[in-house]
Amino acid sequence: MEANSLSDFRSGFVTLVGRPNVGKSSLINAIMGEKISIISDKPQTTRHQIRCIYSAEGVQIVFVDTPGLLRRPRHRLGEFMVDEAVRSLEGVDVVCYVVEAGDREICGDDMAIVEILKKTSTPVFLVVNKIDLLQKKGSFWHAVALYQDLVKPKEIVPVSAVTGTNLDILIEKIISYLPQQPPLYPEDIVTDKDERFIAAETIREKIFLLTGEEVPYSVTVDVEEYKTPEEYPDRKAVYIRATIYVERDGQKAIIIGSGGKMLREIGRLAREELEFKLGHKVYLELWVKVRPHWRKSERELRRLGYRA
Ligand SMILES: Nc1nc2c(ncn2[C@@H]2O[C@H](COP(=O)(O)OP(=O)(O)OP(=O)(O)O)[C@@H](O)[C@H]2O)c(=O)[nH]1
Ligand SMILES: [Mg+2]
Structure with a gap:
């Protein structure tokens, strides 16, 4: 390792929040290049915070996968899941608010998320997922227009977890918001779960x-x-x-x-x-x-x- 490389090292925590089923777990798995979080076509699949540790040259990003946020959880398990997602906002360097490129109106769950995000001073990225499903290239701007004024994101990144489109751009943008500090986990560890x-x-x-x-x-x-x-x-x-x-x-x-x-x-x-x-x-x-x-x-x- 070069003499100054450790002092140039950047690392930090990035949480992904969003309503159920928008592709938070899929995005993290795609970035990691391996399946760590489980995925399904049914909402409310993820139930716990799961840290996924992305290590590359000079950088380590600890992604926090979270359960989909709901406005009104229906039982104690649902409340636990919402708590897990809300707690993930504490002490992170970037919040990725994940929505879908096809969104044409804001649902109650997203309104609740927007209210939560308004209270955070952490930089928020608007991550517009599933752009591969759009008929017309560029029409993700309809979704951006829905959320932009409410969330005031620092960055807007249209992506696809399925095709991997723009995930490199998302990583580059995240890195620019991370503090210079040594890695938080050993480089061979990919998750905090056993x-x-x-x-x-x-x-x-x-x-x-x-x-x-x-x-x-x-x-x-x-x-x-x-x-x-x-x-x-x-x-x-x-x-x-x-x-x-x-x-x-x-x-x-x-x-x-x-x-x-x-x-x-x-x-x-x-x-x-x-x-x-x-x-x-x-x-x-x-x-x-x-x-x-x-x-x-x-x-x-x-x-x-x-x-x-
Ligand atoms: N076409 C397409 N489908 C996607 C994309 N990302 C995720 N999906 C699909 O969307 C569904 C939900 O994906 P998940 O990753 O489980 O979503 P999640 O946000 O983690 O969901 P919860 O854990 O329930 O909050 C699955 O059927 C995925 O295959 C994408 O970029 N494009
Ligand atoms: Mg999930």
Whole structure:
């Protein structure tokens, strides 16, 4: 390393906030070049703050993925998710407010976000995602016009998480707002979450993919045992035992499926992805249990890992 390179180093925290489903997690994964946060076409997929650490020459950006902000959460879990997103605004260097290029009116959730952003003194970027879906190039300016006066963003960046368009520009602009300071994390670390969390999230993502209506929202996954082959020499695979909690018997029946077909499919998809991520064979054991009203109970939420 050159003599002055460490003093030139820039690093900082950047949070992505926005209403559910605008592509916050997709954007962070695209920037990272690997999937860390789970994604689905259903709103309210992300439930926790997840730090994703982007390290490049002379710079480290700690991106904070957050749950989609809602004006009116419907239960204690929803309140926890909103708290997670709002808390992410504290102590960061840049806030990326993510909206969609196709937005033609401001919904209640976005109005609530705008009110929250008005109170922050942190630089706000307006990140207009999904420009790949626009029929006419440049028509993202309609969306910009909607938000610009309300948010007074320092920067406006139209992007696409799917095609990767302008992500390099977004990174360049973020870097110019970061303080000169040493890296915040070791350079080989990509997230603050451990393997148990990633395993639970991967299973939850497959449930979001394969089930509909209330079912994915009634689900939480608890990884009860996670053993590497070094810890478990009689097995050659990473051994993961997880319980899928639902709120009602009917939801349990759907998750299991006829003859256990659905649960096998959830397990297969989750196992294949975890094997790819870990570069190791995985033995995944899944159980399904009913825990009535867990989303409404403070005690249950804490027990199931939703702690502020
Ligand atoms: N066409 C297109 N689709 C996108 C883009 N970015 C995200 N999506 C899709 O939008 C949906 C939501 O993406 P997520 O990344 O889960 O959105 P999110 O904002 O993290 O959602 P929550 O966690 O629920 O708040 C998924 O179906 C993505 O594939 C994009 O740039 N273009
Ligand atoms: Mg998300």
